[in-house]
Amino acid sequence: MSKVNYLTEEGLQKLRKELEHLKSVERPAISKMIAEARDKGDLSENAEYDAAKEAQGLLELRISKLEDLIANARIIDESKIDTSTVQVLNKVKIKNLKNNAVMEYTLVPESEANLKENKLSISTPIAKALIGKKVGEIVEVQVPSGLIKFEILNISI
Structure with a gap:
């Protein structure tokens, strides 16, 4: 059970905007980086691939946290x-x-x-x-x- 997050209407809109940006801009950019690194050959020694996968993991974690925050948000009147x-x-x-x-x-x-x-x-x-x-x-x-x-x-x- 997640805790309730009290937000202002402005704060909730800011979180939704950031989430949309991460999903529509950042996620495709990282997918492209992973594809480019994969095309360069041997993945076991490819630092670019490892860095892109790590960036993807951090991005997905941030997206997950934002989704949780928004899902449990309560607007303060x-x-x-x-x-x-x-x-x-x-x-x-x-x-x-x-x-x-x-x-x-x-x-x-x-x-x-x-x-x-x-x-x-x-x-x-x-x-x-x-x-x-x-x-x-x-x-x-x-x-x-x-x-x-x-x-x-x-x-x-």
Whole structure:
């Protein structure tokens, strides 16, 4: 039994697009590479063939994982998100009480995390500590470098 994957509509569309690309572009390209390497003769000493077969195995594994993710996806209804406490898909503004740095993150499912876009996975220590808390609360987070205290300044969508 696979676990349920909570995704936004945008996140699910991104996964479907990637899966379609892998199946329609990458898979035929690797099949062509294998055929070309096979045409070069003795397969027992053909490094090109071995590399192409390994790439095919990795591609098929990625396709399988994506299919599983999509099959077990549940769309999060963004219209029903509450901002009284921190939840998935909330935008949370926090202040590091040690250095007074203010940061704003959107808490997202693991498959949609992207720090460049300030999208923080709900499985990170900071996000886990924030879940269920309210504006004004002080949250202590155990990170590899020690204990950090954050104050929740704002929760929005």
